[in-house]
Amino acid sequence: xxEIIVNGKSMAWTSEKNVYTLIIDTLNYPxxxxxxVVALNGELLPAEQWPSTRVxxxxxxxxxxxxxxx
Amino acid sequence: MADxxxxxxxGEEISSRLWLGxxxxxxxxxxxxxxxxxxxxxxxxxxxxxxAGDLANNDYHERxxxxxxxxxxxxxxxxxxxxxxxxxxxxxxLARELFKTSWxxxxxxxxxxxxxxxxxxxxxxxxxxxxxxxxxxxxxxxDLVVCESxxxxxxxxxxxxxxxxxxxKGIINPYQLRTLRARLPDTTIIVDAxxxxxxxxxxxxxMGADGVLLNTAVAKAANPVTMAGAFAxxxxxxxxxxxxxxxxxxxxxxxxxxxxxxxxxxxxxRGGQPHE
Numbered sequence: 001x002x003e004i005i006v007n008g009k010s011m012a013w014t015s016e017k018n019v020y021t022l023i024i025d026t027l028n029y030p031x032x033x034x035x036x037v038v039a040l041n042g043e044l045l046p047a048e049q050w051p052s053t054r055v056x057x058x059x060x061x062x063x064x065x066x067x068x069x070x
Numbered sequence: 071m072a073d074x075x076x077x078x079x080x081g082e083e084i085s086s087r088l089w090l091g092x093x094x095x096x097x098x099x100x101x102x103x104x105x106x107x108x109x110x111x112x113x114x115x116x117x118x119x120x121x122a123g124d125l126a127n128n129d130y131h132e133r134x135x136x137x138x139x140x141x142x143x144x145x146x147x148x149x150x151x152x153x154x155x156x157x158x159x160x161x162x163x164l165a166r167e168l169f170k171t172s173w174x175x176x177x178x179x180x181x182x183x184x185x186x187x188x189x190x191x192x193x194x195x196x197x198x199x200x201x202x203x204x205x206x207x208x209x210x211x212x213d214l215v216v217c218e219s220x221x222x223x224x225x226x227x228x229x230x231x232x233x234x235x236x237x238x239k240g241i242i243n244p245y246q247l248r249t250l251r252a253r254l255p256d257t258t259i260i261v262d263a264x265x266x267x268x269x270x271x272x273x274x275x276x277m278g279a280d281g282v283l284l285n286t287a288v289a290k291a292a293n294p295v296t297m298a299g300a301f302a303x304x305x306x307x308x309x310x311x312x313x314x315x316x317x318x319x320x321x322x323x324x325x326x327x328x329x330x331x332x333x334x335x336x337x338x339x340r341g342g343q344p345h346e
Binding site: 028036037042044064065069 | 095120126130131147163
Protein backbone atom coordinates (compact mmCIF):
# COMPACT_ATOMS: atom_id res chain seq x y z
CA UNK A 1 0.00 0.00 0.00
CA UNK A 2 1.30 3.43 -0.96
CA GLU A 3 -0.09 6.33 1.00
CA ILE A 4 0.65 9.93 0.04
CA ILE A 5 -0.79 13.38 0.55
CA VAL A 6 -1.86 15.44 -2.45
CA ASN A 7 -2.84 19.04 -1.86
CA GLY A 8 -3.30 18.24 1.82
CA LYS A 9 -5.54 15.21 1.27
CA SER A 10 -4.59 11.55 1.80
CA MET A 11 -4.56 9.12 -1.11
CA ALA A 12 -3.75 5.41 -1.14
CA TRP A 13 -3.38 2.67 -3.75
CA THR A 14 -1.54 -0.59 -4.26
CA SER A 15 0.20 -0.39 -7.64
CA GLU A 16 3.30 1.61 -8.46
CA LYS A 17 2.87 5.00 -10.08
CA ASN A 18 5.12 7.71 -11.34
CA VAL A 19 4.30 11.38 -10.87
CA TYR A 20 3.12 11.82 -14.47
CA THR A 21 0.65 8.95 -14.13
CA LEU A 22 -0.61 10.28 -10.84
CA ILE A 23 -1.05 13.85 -12.01
CA ILE A 24 -2.39 13.29 -15.50
CA ASP A 25 -4.15 9.91 -15.42
CA THR A 26 -5.35 9.65 -11.84
CA LEU A 27 -5.98 13.26 -10.90
CA ASN A 28 -6.97 14.41 -14.41
CA TYR A 29 -4.83 17.51 -14.66
CA PRO A 30 -4.45 18.59 -18.29
CA UNK A 31 -1.44 17.12 -20.06
CA UNK A 32 1.06 19.49 -21.69
CA UNK A 33 -0.29 22.35 -19.63
CA UNK A 34 1.78 25.26 -18.41
CA UNK A 35 -0.93 26.33 -16.00
CA UNK A 36 0.27 24.35 -13.00
CA VAL A 37 3.46 23.21 -11.33
CA VAL A 38 4.21 20.29 -9.03
CA ALA A 39 6.12 20.25 -5.78
CA LEU A 40 7.37 16.95 -4.37
CA ASN A 41 8.04 17.15 -0.64
CA GLY A 42 8.20 20.92 -0.87
CA GLU A 43 10.59 21.13 -3.80
CA LEU A 44 9.81 21.95 -7.41
CA LEU A 45 9.63 18.86 -9.62
CA PRO A 46 10.00 20.01 -13.25
CA ALA A 47 7.54 18.48 -15.69
CA GLU A 48 10.25 16.65 -17.62
CA GLN A 49 11.03 14.67 -14.47
CA TRP A 50 7.48 13.50 -13.78
CA PRO A 51 7.64 10.28 -15.84
CA SER A 52 10.91 9.18 -14.28
CA THR A 53 9.98 10.02 -10.69
CA ARG A 54 8.35 7.22 -8.74
CA VAL A 55 5.76 8.12 -6.12
CA UNK A 56 6.96 6.76 -2.80
CA UNK A 57 5.05 5.95 0.34
CA UNK A 58 4.78 9.07 2.51
CA UNK A 59 5.38 11.56 -0.30
CA UNK A 60 3.74 14.96 -0.07
CA UNK A 61 2.72 16.35 -3.43
CA UNK A 62 1.34 19.79 -4.11
CA UNK A 63 -0.13 20.92 -7.40
CA UNK A 64 -0.16 24.71 -7.66
CA UNK A 65 -1.81 27.04 -10.11
CA UNK A 66 -2.11 30.80 -10.40
CA UNK A 67 -4.56 32.77 -8.35
CA UNK A 68 -5.20 36.46 -8.05
CA UNK A 69 -3.08 38.28 -5.50
CA UNK A 70 -1.97 41.63 -4.26
CA MET B 71 5.81 63.21 -16.83
CA ALA B 72 8.55 63.91 -19.32
CA ASP B 73 9.51 61.13 -21.70
CA UNK B 74 13.03 61.21 -20.25
CA UNK B 75 11.76 59.94 -16.89
CA UNK B 76 12.56 56.34 -17.78
CA UNK B 77 11.91 53.92 -14.95
CA UNK B 78 14.22 50.93 -14.72
CA UNK B 79 14.73 48.23 -12.10
CA UNK B 80 17.47 45.63 -12.37
CA GLY B 81 18.30 47.09 -15.77
CA GLU B 82 14.83 46.49 -17.17
CA GLU B 83 12.47 49.27 -18.16
CA ILE B 84 9.20 49.36 -16.25
CA SER B 85 6.35 50.95 -18.17
CA SER B 86 4.57 52.64 -15.27
CA ARG B 87 5.11 53.70 -11.68
CA LEU B 88 1.67 52.46 -10.68
CA TRP B 89 1.51 48.73 -10.01
CA LEU B 90 -1.73 46.87 -9.34
CA GLY B 91 -2.79 43.69 -7.63
CA UNK B 92 -5.23 41.33 -9.34
CA UNK B 93 -7.28 40.30 -6.32
CA UNK B 94 -10.81 41.05 -5.13
CA UNK B 95 -12.24 42.55 -8.32
CA UNK B 96 -15.96 42.02 -8.86
CA UNK B 97 -15.29 40.10 -12.09
CA UNK B 98 -12.49 39.26 -14.54
CA UNK B 99 -13.94 41.78 -17.01
CA UNK B 100 -13.79 44.59 -14.47
CA UNK B 101 -10.27 43.58 -13.45
CA UNK B 102 -9.00 43.75 -17.02
CA UNK B 103 -10.81 47.01 -17.65
CA UNK B 104 -9.17 48.46 -14.54
CA UNK B 105 -5.78 47.37 -15.86
CA UNK B 106 -6.56 49.02 -19.18
CA UNK B 107 -7.50 52.21 -17.37
CA UNK B 108 -4.38 52.30 -15.19
CA UNK B 109 -1.81 50.70 -17.53
CA UNK B 110 0.15 49.35 -14.53
CA UNK B 111 3.85 48.60 -14.74
CA UNK B 112 3.38 45.33 -12.89
CA UNK B 113 0.36 43.16 -12.15
CA UNK B 114 0.73 40.91 -9.13
CA UNK B 115 -0.52 37.33 -8.87
CA UNK B 116 0.09 34.42 -6.54
CA UNK B 117 -0.14 30.63 -6.58
CA UNK B 118 -1.98 28.12 -4.48
CA UNK B 119 -3.02 24.48 -4.47
CA UNK B 120 -5.54 23.84 -7.23
CA UNK B 121 -7.47 20.79 -8.35
CA ALA B 122 -7.94 20.01 -12.04
CA GLY B 123 -11.39 21.51 -11.71
CA ASP B 124 -10.05 24.67 -10.11
CA LEU B 125 -7.65 25.11 -13.01
CA ALA B 126 -10.36 24.60 -15.61
CA ASN B 127 -12.50 27.30 -13.99
CA ASN B 128 -9.71 29.79 -13.34
CA ASP B 129 -10.80 32.59 -15.61
CA TYR B 130 -8.79 35.26 -13.80
CA HIS B 131 -5.46 33.66 -14.71
CA GLU B 132 -6.41 33.38 -18.35
CA ARG B 133 -7.56 36.97 -18.46
CA UNK B 134 -4.44 38.28 -16.76
CA UNK B 135 -2.30 36.38 -19.26
CA UNK B 136 -4.25 37.82 -22.17
CA UNK B 137 -3.85 41.30 -20.75
CA UNK B 138 -0.13 40.91 -20.21
CA UNK B 139 0.33 39.64 -23.75
CA UNK B 140 -1.34 42.72 -25.20
CA UNK B 141 0.23 45.35 -22.96
CA UNK B 142 3.56 46.57 -21.65
CA UNK B 143 2.72 45.38 -18.13
CA UNK B 144 4.79 42.70 -16.47
CA UNK B 145 3.73 39.93 -14.16
CA UNK B 146 4.94 40.06 -10.57
CA UNK B 147 4.28 36.83 -8.65
CA UNK B 148 4.17 37.10 -4.88
CA UNK B 149 4.90 34.84 -1.94
CA UNK B 150 1.89 36.01 0.03
CA UNK B 151 1.06 33.98 3.10
CA UNK B 152 4.55 32.62 3.69
CA UNK B 153 5.76 32.81 7.28
CA UNK B 154 9.35 31.65 6.97
CA UNK B 155 12.27 32.16 4.64
CA UNK B 156 12.14 28.49 3.71
CA UNK B 157 8.49 28.65 2.66
CA UNK B 158 9.04 31.86 0.71
CA UNK B 159 12.04 30.45 -1.13
CA UNK B 160 10.15 27.28 -2.05
CA UNK B 161 7.14 29.25 -3.28
CA UNK B 162 9.29 31.70 -5.23
CA UNK B 163 10.97 28.83 -7.07
CA LEU B 164 7.58 27.35 -7.91
CA ALA B 165 6.36 30.78 -9.03
CA ARG B 166 9.33 31.20 -11.36
CA GLU B 167 8.50 27.88 -12.98
CA LEU B 168 4.78 28.62 -13.26
CA PHE B 169 4.91 32.23 -14.41
CA LYS B 170 8.20 32.08 -16.34
CA THR B 171 9.64 35.17 -14.70
CA SER B 172 12.46 35.90 -12.29
CA TRP B 173 10.63 38.84 -10.73
CA UNK B 174 9.27 38.07 -7.29
CA UNK B 175 7.42 40.18 -4.75
CA UNK B 176 8.85 38.67 -1.61
CA UNK B 177 6.46 38.52 1.33
CA UNK B 178 7.23 36.84 4.64
CA UNK B 179 4.57 37.63 7.19
CA UNK B 180 5.53 37.86 10.86
CA UNK B 181 2.27 38.87 12.47
CA UNK B 182 -1.12 37.56 11.43
CA UNK B 183 -3.01 40.51 12.87
CA UNK B 184 -1.12 43.38 11.28
CA UNK B 185 0.41 41.37 8.41
CA UNK B 186 3.68 43.02 9.35
CA UNK B 187 6.64 41.41 7.59
CA UNK B 188 9.07 39.22 9.49
CA UNK B 189 12.09 41.23 8.47
CA UNK B 190 14.64 38.71 9.71
CA UNK B 191 13.21 35.91 7.58
CA UNK B 192 12.68 38.41 4.76
CA UNK B 193 16.34 39.39 4.57
CA UNK B 194 17.39 35.74 4.73
CA UNK B 195 15.05 34.78 1.88
CA UNK B 196 16.06 37.83 -0.15
CA UNK B 197 19.73 36.88 0.11
CA UNK B 198 19.11 33.32 -1.05
CA UNK B 199 16.73 34.20 -3.88
CA UNK B 200 19.01 36.97 -5.14
CA UNK B 201 21.86 34.47 -5.26
CA UNK B 202 19.62 32.26 -7.41
CA UNK B 203 19.08 35.05 -9.94
CA UNK B 204 15.71 36.36 -8.84
CA UNK B 205 14.86 40.06 -9.03
CA UNK B 206 13.62 40.29 -5.45
CA UNK B 207 11.19 43.10 -4.65
CA UNK B 208 10.62 42.79 -0.91
CA UNK B 209 7.47 43.90 0.89
CA UNK B 210 9.07 45.35 4.02
CA UNK B 211 8.60 47.74 6.87
CA UNK B 212 9.88 51.30 6.57
CA ASP B 213 12.81 50.67 8.91
CA LEU B 214 15.97 52.19 7.45
CA VAL B 215 18.33 49.48 8.66
CA VAL B 216 16.06 46.73 7.39
CA CYS B 217 15.88 48.41 3.99
CA GLU B 218 19.66 48.74 3.88
CA SER B 219 19.99 45.06 4.76
CA UNK B 220 17.64 44.12 1.94
CA UNK B 221 19.71 46.16 -0.50
CA UNK B 222 22.88 44.46 0.72
CA UNK B 223 21.13 41.13 0.24
CA UNK B 224 20.82 41.95 -3.47
CA UNK B 225 17.35 43.47 -3.82
CA UNK B 226 17.20 45.96 -6.73
CA UNK B 227 14.46 47.93 -4.96
CA UNK B 228 12.65 48.07 -1.64
CA UNK B 229 8.91 48.11 -1.07
CA UNK B 230 8.13 49.57 2.36
CA UNK B 231 4.55 49.57 3.55
CA UNK B 232 2.62 52.81 3.73
CA UNK B 233 0.26 51.20 6.23
CA UNK B 234 -0.82 47.63 6.99
CA UNK B 235 -2.18 45.70 4.00
CA UNK B 236 -5.77 46.46 3.13
CA UNK B 237 -6.26 49.28 5.65
CA UNK B 238 -6.31 52.20 3.22
CA LYS B 239 -4.76 54.46 5.83
CA GLY B 240 -2.15 55.96 3.52
CA ILE B 241 1.34 56.99 4.60
CA ILE B 242 1.02 56.64 8.36
CA ASN B 243 4.66 57.45 9.01
CA PRO B 244 5.69 60.23 6.62
CA TYR B 245 8.80 60.93 8.65
CA GLN B 246 10.11 57.45 7.97
CA LEU B 247 9.41 57.61 4.25
CA ARG B 248 11.20 60.97 4.12
CA THR B 249 14.10 59.39 5.99
CA LEU B 250 14.32 56.52 3.51
CA ARG B 251 14.28 58.94 0.58
CA ALA B 252 16.94 61.14 2.15
CA ARG B 253 19.24 58.36 3.30
CA LEU B 254 18.83 56.13 0.25
CA PRO B 255 18.72 58.73 -2.53
CA ASP B 256 19.65 56.31 -5.31
CA THR B 257 17.45 53.43 -4.22
CA THR B 258 14.22 52.57 -5.98
CA ILE B 259 11.44 52.83 -3.39
CA ILE B 260 7.99 51.44 -4.10
CA VAL B 261 5.38 52.17 -1.45
CA ASP B 262 3.51 48.90 -1.12
CA ALA B 263 0.34 48.39 0.90
CA UNK B 264 -1.97 50.65 2.83
CA UNK B 265 -2.75 53.13 0.06
CA UNK B 266 -6.48 53.86 0.06
CA UNK B 267 -6.94 57.02 -1.99
CA UNK B 268 -5.32 58.62 -5.03
CA UNK B 269 -4.30 61.58 -2.85
CA UNK B 270 -2.28 59.17 -0.68
CA UNK B 271 -0.55 57.71 -3.72
CA UNK B 272 0.19 61.22 -4.89
CA UNK B 273 1.58 62.09 -1.46
CA UNK B 274 3.94 59.12 -1.67
CA UNK B 275 5.12 60.21 -5.10
CA UNK B 276 5.50 63.84 -4.02
CA MET B 277 7.71 62.58 -1.19
CA GLY B 278 9.98 60.95 -3.73
CA ALA B 279 8.75 57.38 -3.90
CA ASP B 280 9.53 55.86 -7.28
CA GLY B 281 6.23 54.03 -7.51
CA VAL B 282 3.28 52.63 -5.61
CA LEU B 283 1.74 49.17 -5.50
CA LEU B 284 -1.87 48.79 -4.45
CA ASN B 285 -4.81 46.48 -4.89
CA THR B 286 -7.73 46.93 -2.51
CA ALA B 287 -8.18 50.65 -3.16
CA VAL B 288 -8.98 49.93 -6.80
CA ALA B 289 -10.61 46.51 -6.55
CA LYS B 290 -12.96 47.55 -3.74
CA ALA B 291 -13.87 50.96 -5.14
CA ALA B 292 -17.49 51.41 -6.15
CA ASN B 293 -16.19 51.79 -9.70
CA PRO B 294 -12.80 50.06 -9.97
CA VAL B 295 -12.21 51.08 -13.57
CA THR B 296 -12.68 54.77 -12.88
CA MET B 297 -10.66 54.55 -9.68
CA ALA B 298 -7.79 52.86 -11.54
CA GLY B 299 -7.63 55.84 -13.86
CA ALA B 300 -7.71 58.22 -10.92
CA PHE B 301 -4.74 56.47 -9.34
CA ALA B 302 -2.80 56.60 -12.60
CA UNK B 303 -3.38 60.34 -12.85
CA UNK B 304 -2.40 60.83 -9.20
CA UNK B 305 0.83 58.89 -9.55
CA UNK B 306 1.78 60.84 -12.66
CA UNK B 307 0.96 64.16 -11.00
CA UNK B 308 2.90 63.28 -7.86
CA UNK B 309 5.94 62.25 -9.85
CA UNK B 310 5.81 65.39 -11.97
CA UNK B 311 5.42 67.58 -8.87
CA UNK B 312 8.37 65.90 -7.15
CA UNK B 313 10.57 66.76 -10.10
CA UNK B 314 9.18 70.29 -10.36
CA UNK B 315 10.43 71.15 -6.87
CA UNK B 316 8.18 72.48 -4.14
CA UNK B 317 7.97 75.95 -2.67
CA UNK B 318 9.23 76.37 0.86
CA UNK B 319 6.49 76.22 3.47
CA UNK B 320 6.27 79.26 5.75
CA UNK B 321 4.23 80.29 8.76
CA UNK B 322 3.42 83.89 7.85
CA UNK B 323 1.10 84.88 5.05
CA UNK B 324 2.65 86.48 2.01
CA UNK B 325 0.48 88.14 -0.64
CA UNK B 326 0.54 86.52 -4.03
CA UNK B 327 -0.53 89.72 -5.78
CA UNK B 328 2.01 92.56 -5.73
CA UNK B 329 1.01 95.42 -3.42
CA UNK B 330 2.97 98.04 -5.35
CA UNK B 331 0.64 100.27 -7.35
CA UNK B 332 -2.47 99.40 -5.37
CA UNK B 333 -4.99 102.28 -5.70
CA UNK B 334 -6.91 103.52 -2.66
CA UNK B 335 -4.47 101.52 -0.55
CA UNK B 336 -5.06 103.18 2.83
CA UNK B 337 -8.78 103.37 2.35
CA UNK B 338 -9.05 99.71 1.56
CA UNK B 339 -6.97 98.70 4.56
CA ARG B 340 -9.01 100.76 7.08
CA GLY B 341 -12.51 99.84 6.09
CA GLY B 342 -13.11 103.22 4.45
CA GLN B 343 -11.60 105.32 7.27
CA PRO B 344 -8.76 107.61 6.18
CA HIS B 345 -5.43 106.50 7.46
CA GLU B 346 -3.37 109.06 9.40
